[in-house]
Amino acid sequence: MSNGAEGRRADRKQGGGGKAGPASLVGEVAGKKGGSRGYRASGDRFMGLTPGSADDTGHRLGAVLEIFSSYRFNRVLDLGCGDGNFSALLRDACCASEIYGIDASEKGVELARARGVDALCLDIDHADLPFEEGFFDAVFVGETIEHLFDPDHMLDEVHRVLVPQGILVLTTPNLASIHNRLALLLGFQPFPTNVSLRHSIGHMVEAEGDPVPCSDHLRVFTLGSLKAMIRLHGFDILSIRGSTAARGPIHREGLLWRIVARAAWAMDRIISMYPPLSFRVIVTARKVSDSAGAAT
Numbered sequence: 001m002s003n004g005a006e007g008r009r010a011d012r013k014q015g016g017g018g019k020a021g022p023a024s025l026v027g028e029v030a031g032k033k034g035g036s037r038g039y040r041a042s043g044d045r046f047m048g049l050t051p052g053s054a055d056d057t058g059h060r061l062g063a064v065l066e067i068f069s070s071y072r073f074n075r076v077l078d079l080g081c082g083d084g085n086f087s088a089l090l091r092d093a094c095c096a097s098e099i100y101g102i103d104a105s106e107k108g109v110e111l112a113r114a115r116g117v118d119a120l121c122l123d124i125d126h127a128d129l130p131f132e133e134g135f136f137d138a139v140f141v142g143e144t145i146e147h148l149f150d151p152d153h154m155l156d157e158v159h160r161v162l163v164p165q166g167i168l169v170l171t172t173p174n175l176a177s178i179h180n181r182l183a184l185l186l187g188f189q190p191f192p193t194n195v196s197l198r199h200s201i202g203h204m205v206e207a208e209g210d211p212v213p214c215s216d217h218l219r220v221f222t223l224g225s226l227k228a229m230i231r232l233h234g235f236d237i238l239s240i241r242g243s244t245a246a247r248g249p250i251h252r253e254g255l256l257w258r259i260v261a262r263a264a265w266a267m268d269r270i271i272s273m274y275p276p277l278s279f280r281v282i283v284t285a286r287k288v289s290d291s292a293g294a295a296t
Contacts, residue, residue, distance in 0.1 A: 050082055050085040050086050052085045052088075052089075053089075054093075057086075057089070058246075059243050059244045059269070059272065060171055060243035060244070060280055061086060061089075063243060063282055064140065064142065064169060064282060065090070065093045067169055067239075067241075067284055068090055068093040068094040068138070068140075068169070069093040069094060071094050071137075071167065072094060072095050073094045073096045073138045073167075074096060074097050075096065075097070075098045075099075075100065075135060075136045075137055075138075076090055076091060076099050076136060076137065076138045076139070076140065077100045077101070077102065077129075077136045077138070077139045077140070077161065078090060078099065078100070078101045078102070078139075078140050078142070079101075079102050079140065079141045079144060079154070079158065080102070080103060080142055080143065080144035080147075081101025081102060081103045081108065081109075081112050081117060081119055082103060082108045082111075082112070083111035083112055083115070084101055084108070084112025084113070084116075084119060085115065087099050087101050087112060087115070087117045088116060088117065090140055094138070096137075099116070099117050099118065100117065100118045100119070100120075100131075101117040101119035101120070102119070102120055102122050102124060102129065103119065103121065103122075104121065104122070104123050106121050109121040124148065124154045125148050125149050125154075126150075128157055129158075129160070129161050131161045132161070133161065134161070134163045134164070134166075135161045135163075136161050136162055136166060137162075137163055137166055137167070138162075138166060138167040138168070138169070139158045139162060139166070139167075139168050139169075140169045141154070141158065141169070141171070142170075142171045143171055143172060143173075143280075144172075145172050145219065145221070146192065146217045146219055146220050146221070147216055147217060148218060149219075151219050151229065152229075152233070155233040159234050159235070159287055162287045164287060165286055165287060165288070166286070166287045167238075167284065167285070167287075168230070168235060168283075168284070168285045168286075168287070169282065169283070169284050170226075170230070170283045171243065171280055171281065171282045171283075172220075172221055172226065172281060173191070173192035173220060173221075173279065173280050174221070174222065174223055174242075174275075174277075174278055174280055174281045175190060175192065175220045175221060176223060176224075176277070177191075177245075177271075177277055177278055177279045177280075178271055178277040178278075179245060179279050180192070181277075183204050186204065188202060188203055188204045189202035189203050190220070191204075191214070191245070191279075192214050192217055192220050193214055193220055194212055194213070194214040194217070196212065197215045197216075198212060198215075199212060200212050200213060200214075200215075223240070223275055223276050223281050224276075226281065226283060227240075227283070230283060230285050234287060234288060234289045235285035235287055235288060236285060236286050237283060237284070238285060238286055239283075239284045240275045240281060240282070240283055240284075241281070241282040242271070242274060242275035242277075242280070242281060243272055243280035243281065244265070244268040244269055244271075244278070244279055244280070245268055245280075246265065246268070
C-alpha cells in the first residue's frame, strides 16, 4: 500500500477504531446516509427490476455468472449490490457459503437483506469497507466504478479486503466503444455520458428516465485506461470480455422496427467479441501485490 493511500485511510479512520467483522457493524453502517442524493436515486430506479434467475440475466450478467461459476469461493462481496437479486445468483454460481453486499441505496440494502444478502448501506467514495484485510475470496463491482468520484479509494479497499490471489470481476461502459466513436464522429455525445442532471442531451438516441440516465457517470473509462488503473492497484488481469449495449433486442410494434432491432442486436453481439470496441467491458483480475494506489 502506498504512503498516500495509507494517509487517506488514516484520515478517514480518525476518531474510529480498527476494522471489525461485518456483523458488529450492520447497525452502525446501515444507519448512515450512503452516497449522494443523485447516486442513491439512480440506484433506486433499478430496485426490483434486476434479474432474479440465471435465465433472465442478459449478455453482461450472464457472462459474469459464467466467470463466477468457474470458481469455488467461500465469501463473496457484491459492491453495488442493488436489490440483491444478482448477489444471490453470484452466490449460487460459485457455491459461496456467504454473500455480502454494499450499496449506497438504503432501499436496495433493505431488499437485499430480505433476499439473504448480508448487505450494508455505505458510500464507498467516502468510507472504508467495514471488513478485515483478506476477508473475501472474490469481489464483484458491476457498473459501479463509473459512478465514483474517487475510484482509487474503491480499488484500494477492494485490494485490501481480498485474500492473497483473490479475484476481482469488474464491469463498466467502454468510452472507446464503436458506438461512442461513431457518436463522436457525427457530433453527438458519447452514450455513457450526460452533460445535464435534469435532461438527456446531445445523444443520437435519447433515453428517458428519472433520474436522467448516465447523469451520475463521473469516470468513464476506455479499456486501456481501465486496465492501467486496475494494474496500478496491485492486480494482474486474467481475462477481458466484451458485452453488448442492451440485454437483448428491443421489442416494439412494427415489422420494420423488429427487423432493424434484431439486426442491430446481432451486430452488437459480433462487436462484443472484440472488447476494445464493445459497449461494455468485463475484466477479471487477481490480487498479486500491495496496491500502488494513485498517490504517487
